[in-house]
Amino acid sequence: MSQIEFQNVFYKTVLKNISLKVEKGDYVSVIGSSGSGKSTFLKLCCHLISPTKGNILINGNDVMKNNPIELRKKISYCFQTPILFGDTVMENINYPYSIRNKTMDMERVNMLFSRFNMEPEYIDREIKNLSGGEKQRIALIRTLLFRPEVLLLDEVTSALDVDNTLIVENAVNDLNNEGVTILWVTHNLEQSRKYANKLLTIDNGEITSLEVLK
Amino acid sequence: MNGANISINSLVIASSLVFISLIFSYFQKLKLEKEIIISVVRAILQLFAVGYILQYIFGLESPIFTTLFLLFMTINASYNASKRGKEIKNGFIISLVSIISGAGITLFVLLLSKAIKYTPEQIIPVSGMIISNSMVALGLCYRQLTAEFKSRREEVETKLSLGADILPSSIDIIRNSIRTGMIPTIDSAKTVGVVSLPGMMTGLILAGTSPVQAVRYQIMVTFMILSTTAIASFMACYLSYRNFFNERKQLI
Numbered sequence: 001m002s003q004i005e006f007q008n009v010f011y012k013t014v015l016k017n018i019s020l021k022v023e024k025g026d027y028v029s030v031i032g033s034s035g036s037g038k039s040t041f042l043k044l045c046c047h048l049i050s051p052t053k054g055n056i057l058i059n060g061n062d063v064m065k066n067n068p069i070e071l072r073k074k075i076s077y078c079f080q081t082p083i084l085f086g087d088t089v090m091e092n093i094n095y096p097y098s099i100r101n102k103t104m105d106m107e108r109v110n111m112l113f114s115r116f117n118m119e120p121e122y123i124d125r126e127i128k129n130l131s132g133g134e135k136q137r138i139a140l141i142r143t144l145l146f147r148p149e150v151l152l153l154d155e156v157t158s159a160l161d162v163d164n165t166l167i168v169e170n171a172v173n174d175l176n177n178e179g180v181t182i183l184w185v186t187h188n189l190e191q192s193r194k195y196a197n198k199l200l201t202i203d204n205g206e207i208t209s210l211e212v213l214k
Numbered sequence: 215m216n217g218a219n220i221s222i223n224s225l226v227i228a229s230s231l232v233f234i235s236l237i238f239s240y241f242q243k244l245k246l247e248k249e250i251i252i253s254v255v256r257a258i259l260q261l262f263a264v265g266y267i268l269q270y271i272f273g274l275e276s277p278i279f280t281t282l283f284l285l286f287m288t289i290n291a292s293y294n295a296s297k298r299g300k301e302i303k304n305g306f307i308i309s310l311v312s313i314i315s316g317a318g319i320t321l322f323v324l325l326l327s328k329a330i331k332y333t334p335e336q337i338i339p340v341s342g343m344i345i346s347n348s349m350v351a352l353g354l355c356y357r358q359l360t361a362e363f364k365s366r367r368e369e370v371e372t373k374l375s376l377g378a379d380i381l382p383s384s385i386d387i388i389r390n391s392i393r394t395g396m397i398p399t400i401d402s403a404k405t406v407g408v409v410s411l412p413g414m415m416t417g418l419i420l421a422g423t424s425p426v427q428a429v430r431y432q433i434m435v436t437f438m439i440l441s442t443t444a445i446a447s448f449m450a451c452y453l454s455y456r457n458f459f460n461e462r463k464q465l466i
Contacts, residue, residue, distance in 0.1 A: 048371055050462055068463045073377035083372040085386075099378045143376065 001060045003150065003181055004045055004075075009054035014040045016205045018054070022183065022198075024149075027176045029192030030185045032202040038185040039080075041202060042152045045183060046075040076148035080155040082139035084127045089138055093123055096145045105145075112141045115174065117167045133164030140168065144175070151175060153184040157191070169195065229254075272334045280334045284341050288313050291349035299356025299454065308453045313348045316446030320344055320438045329434055340438070343414065347439045348446040351395035355447050356454065358391040363458045363465070370465050380463050384455045395447030396440075403436050412436075 002021040009018040015037045022028055032038050043049045044056060047068050056063040058071060084092050097104050110120050116137040130138065136156055143151070153172065157165040173195050176182050186192055192199055197214040200207065232254050239246040271279050292313055296305030321330075321341065330336045363370065366387060373383035406412060407429075414435055418428035460466055 046375055047462065047464070048375060049464055050460075064462070069377055069379055072375055076377075077375040079368060079372060079375075081368065083369045085369065085373075095373075095378075096376050099373075099376065099382050139372075146377075 002057070003059060004183075005057040005060075006044075007055040007057070009044065009051045009056060011037075011040055011044060011049065011052055014205050015044070015202075018207055020200070020207060020210065022150075022181060024181055025176070025179055026198055027173075027182045027196045028184070028198045028200055029196035030183060030200045030202060031187065031189065031192060032208075036202045037205040038202050039154050042077060042154055042183060042185060045150070045152055046077040047071050048077065073146065074148055075150040075152065076143045077152040078140055078143050078154065078156050080158060082132075082135040082156075084130075084135055084138060087126055087128075089123050089125050089127065089130070092127075092138060092142050093145065096142060100146070108145060109141075112144055115171045116141055133160045136160060137164070137168065140171070147175075147178075148180065150181040150183065153182065153186075155185050155187065158187065165191075268334070268338065271338070275334065277332060280332070280337060283334070283338060284317075284345075287342060287345050288317065291345045295349045295352035295356070295450075298353035299360060301360050302356055302454045302457045304457075305356065305454070308450055309349075309352050311453065312352060312446040312449040313345060315449050316348050316442040316444075317341060317344050319445055320442045323441075324434070324438060339414070340435070343435060344438055344442040347399060348442050351399065351443040351447045352450045354398070355391045355395035355450050358394040359387065359451060359454060359458070362387040362390060367465060374463065374465070380456065380459045384458070388451045388455050391451045392444075392447045395451070396443050399439055399443045403440060406432065406436055 003024045003026075004020075004022040006018045006020045010016055018041065030038050030041065040049070044051060047056075047063050047066070050064065058066060058075070063071065085095060086092065093109055094104055109123070113120050113122060118134070118137060118141075122134070122138070127135070136159070140156065151172070157168050160168065169191065172182060172184070176195070182196075184192075184196070193213060197212065199209075199211040199213055201209045201211075232250065235250055236247055238244070239250060267283075271283055288310065292306055292309035295309040295313070296302070299305045302308065321337070321344075324330045324340070325332060330340055363384075370383045370387070374380070402412075412432055412435070415425075415428045415432040418431060419425055423431075458466055
């Protein structure tokens with residue numbers, strides 16, 4: 001049973017007849033030109049939108065019959081532009097805990113800060129004082145506070161410098177080694193070939209190739 | 215009563231003031247002449263109609279007619295408020311429930327405290343003020359909700375993708391919208407007497423009531439408008455935010 005399975009999925013006029021299987025532990029790099037439907041594909045995976053035709057199965061269950069909130073807790077999506085809430089990093093780190101009515105696990109928080117090469121003191125910083133790279137790393141930490149089964153990344157390093165990109169790449173690679181399935185939309189073919197085991201190309205709303213790299 | 219008593223002649227002379235706005239519109243090419251004439255004619259017809267209706271209802275002293283008239287005002291206000299939120303399904307019903315709740319609770323407290331009596335000459339003007347203020351507040355709430363759900367789409371989707379339900383994903387937008395609905399009322403409460411002498415107080419003074427007595431009424435009116443807009447805005451925002459999501463908890 002595949003972790004994610006698309007069966008002849010259509011979404012409006014953006015995606016056409018997408019059929020695909022993603023296995024647990026896969027690292028899939030998704031490439032394609034701008035406007036080809038890559039982000040829509042990711043949003044379908046975490047059920048931020050529903051297919052207009054076809055079926056999406058998550059661990060064998062039809063996504064339309066799953067509880068959407070529980071599903072999104074397992075399949076996390078990180079946007080291209082990091083959206084941080086409120087005024088401080090603390091508010092953002094606390095958010096996933098507050099919506100689950102749980103107290104903050106500082107051990108986990110500190111571990112993730114360290115994984116993304118940030119000092120624990122960052123938690124008290126104001127968002128307005130963070131650089132773009134720092135904001136993106138905080139957004140990733142916030143997504144990973146409760147470890148997802150699948151991590152969807154939408155061009156998260158496209159606006160980052162070389163150092164920040166490397167930090168994120170290494171952290172994501174470590175997560176994949178721990179068993180988290182990765183679907184990463186990127187324009188960087190070199191990045192794709194370095195880490196991914198599958199390379200998915202979407203063009204004009206259709207899958208044009210699915211290459212097994214490793 | 216030794217207060218103002220306007221004759222028809224005085225009204226006709228006062229109507230010449232309308233020409234000032236028409237002249238402005240014409241020479242400044244504002245193209246508002248038609249709108250001004252329509253609004254003036256409507257105002258005259260509506261006010262005379264309501265004047266005669268009120269005179270009739272006041273004469274009847276019937277609680278049933280009074281209640282029916284309140285219901286008529288509430289339905290009109292709800293319809294107008296819902297037009298400001300065309301994206302909101304059931305906007306009319308939501309507005310109706312919100313205004314009835316806000317006005318109902320406020321009137322109940324006022325009646326219980328014996329500040330007013332359930333007689334047409336007291337309950338109708340007082341209800342008119344609170345219902346019209348609620349209508350304006352709800353219109354502002356709907357516009358704010360619609361604008362924020364559009365402009366903060368990525369933020370809401372980020373919260374949903376973190377596993378939040380639709381209420382925690384929308385709570386900042388809901389709070390902002392309630393605030394937007396209430397701010398005009400709060401601002402006017404802050405400046406009452408300093409910037410403006412409100413219509414009701416002016417009316418009482420013109421009719422010969424002593425300013426000190428008129429102030430007491432105005433304090434009551436200020437409090438009741440505050441409470442009604444708060445209740446109505448709160449209810450309308452909490453009842454309507456779900457309209458921006460589908461049954462799969464996705465932002466539409």
